[in-house]
Amino acid sequence: MNVHDSEKIAGIFSENGLISADHAENADVIVLNTCSIREKAEQKFLSELGRLKKAKDYNPGLKIAVAGCIAQQQGKSLFKRFPYVDFIVGPNNIDKLYRWIDNKSIGTALEDNPEYHKKNLPMQRAGGVRAWVSIMYGCENFCAYCVVPYTRGKERSRPAQDIYDEISSLAKRGFKEVTLLGQNVNSYGRTLEEAVHFPDLLRKVHSIDGVERIRFVTSHPRDLSEELILAMKELPKVCEHLHLPIQSGSDHVLHLMNRGYTFKEYRRRVDGLRKMIPGISITTDIITGFPGETEEDFRMTMQALTDIQYDGIFAFKYSKRPGTKAIEMPDHVPEQVKAERLAQVLQLQEDVTYQKNSELVGQVLEILVEGPSSSDPERLTGRTGTNKIVHYCGEREDQDAFVNVRIVKAGLHSLFGEKLF
Numbered sequence: 001m002n003v004h005d006s007e008k009i010a011g012i013f014s015e016n017g018l019i020s021a022d023h024a025e026n027a028d029v030i031v032l033n034t035c036s037i038r039e040k041a042e043q044k045f046l047s048e049l050g051r052l053k054k055a056k057d058y059n060p061g062l063k064i065a066v067a068g069c070i071a072q073q074q075g076k077s078l079f080k081r082f083p084y085v086d087f088i089v090g091p092n093n094i095d096k097l098y099r100w101i102d103n104k105s106i107g108t109a110l111e112d113n114p115e116y117h118k119k120n121l122p123m124q125r126a127g128g129v130r131a132w133v134s135i136m137y138g139c140e141n142f143c144a145y146c147v148v149p150y151t152r153g154k155e156r157s158r159p160a161q162d163i164y165d166e167i168s169s170l171a172k173r174g175f176k177e178v179t180l181l182g183q184n185v186n187s188y189g190r191t192l193e194e195a196v197h198f199p200d201l202l203r204k205v206h207s208i209d210g211v212e213r214i215r216f217v218t219s220h221p222r223d224l225s226e227e228l229i230l231a232m233k234e235l236p237k238v239c240e241h242l243h244l245p246i247q248s249g250s251d252h253v254l255h256l257m258n259r260g261y262t263f264k265e266y267r268r269r270v271d272g273l274r275k276m277i278p279g280i281s282i283t284t285d286i287i288t289g290f291p292g293e294t295e296e297d298f299r300m301t302m303q304a305l306t307d308i309q310y311d312g313i314f315a316f317k318y319s320k321r322p323g324t325k326a327i328e329m330p331d332h333v334p335e336q337v338k339a340e341r342l343a344q345v346l347q348l349q350e351d352v353t354y355q356k357n358s359e360l361v362g363q364v365l366e367i368l369v370e371g372p373s374s375s376d377p378e379r380l381t382g383r384t385g386t387n388k389i390v391h392y393c394g395e396r397e398d399q400d401a402f403v404n405v406r407i408v409k410a411g412l413h414s415l416f417g418e419k420l421f
Contacts, residue, residue, distance in 0.1 A: 025059075
């Protein structure tokens with residue numbers, strides 16, 4: 001979502017005649033688009049902003065803007081700590097960059113922007129075959145650990161026709177895969193006057209000529225409906241992959257987190273997905289060391305990982321976030337314990353992921369080729385419908401095309417294949 005916001009920021013600058021600089025020291029304007037979901041991301045931002053002081057001293061005409069969730073969260077206090085910052089803009093006010101470009105004044109754009117979801121901003125997209133498309137903004141789930149409702153505001157769905165028109169334009173430009181973005185895509189349409197829900201939107205996007213693959217993130221387990229599962233089964237363009245964050249395998253912790261489901265309910269949804277869509281790839285998020293998490297709670301999370309057998313996970317230590325309910329909870333887990341539990345989660349999942357990848361050796365899979373591999377320029381890289389990364393030796397004309405490869409080797413984070421001619 002932040003990467004896509006950065007595409008919008010770049011699009012606004014490009015529309016106003018600016019081009020991307022090759023290095024920060026050659027720039028007239030620097031924008032730091034920030035994330036506040038974890039403390040580590042905030043620390044990285046503060047370090048980077050501190051380093052930019054030297055650039056400002058060397059070039060007093062340099063303009064520095066802070067965008068994103070940290071901008072929204074800390075607001076004008078950033079001016080006091082970093083007086084060389086020129087502009088602060090929240091994630092729902094990216095369109096206000098037009099105003100800043102015009103007058104170059106010091107200021108902020110942090111106010112409520114109730115019509116932001118109806119605005120179609122220019123974008124400078126990365127790549128030419130896969131595109132991100134926002135379908136909604138904000139969140140109203142108020143999970144106890146999460147700052148998103150406070151930094152991105154109330155949930156608002158974009159009009160379905162605007163989404164359809166944007167994706168139709170992308171298809172005409174050669175984009176073959178789109179990923180629909182929202183904090184909780186399953187609740188799409190709840191704020192619209194028209195009676196369009198997420199399965200309806202999937203069917204509408206599926207009808208667009210030129211679009212060959214449809215993905216979406218993120219799904220909240222509580223709102224994963226039978227209608228959505230049926231749409232995934234019936235629509236061949238919808239990829240057989242679902243990211244479904246569980247966060248914990250303990251009902252006690254899930255209640256403290258305000259997740260709105262039990263492990264039994266979550267497991268029932270996973271079982272339903274696998275029954276309706278055999279071979280579906282399921283990934284998830286895990287938080288270790290949430291306040292109040294006991295050894296028994298953690299054991300339940302480890303058991304959940306063992307039982308469900310995810311294709312992959314994103315796992316993190318609990319991070320205190322200002323303004324969230326969790327920060328005020330008792331029984332915070334010591335950092336060392338959080339780290340030890342995280343290490344156990346990652347080791348368990350590595351074994352599961354490698355085993356699942358190994359089972360694909362010998363199979364022929366279709367991949368959409370994205371370009372040269374970042375780790376080996378002699379190879380090309382693509383993704384399967386289940387979101388597995390595959391490296392293989394191919395020709396330049398394979399880029400942006402669908403290619404069939406036989407998997408010959410499994411790795412922990414990717415697969416290696418040979419092209420079928």
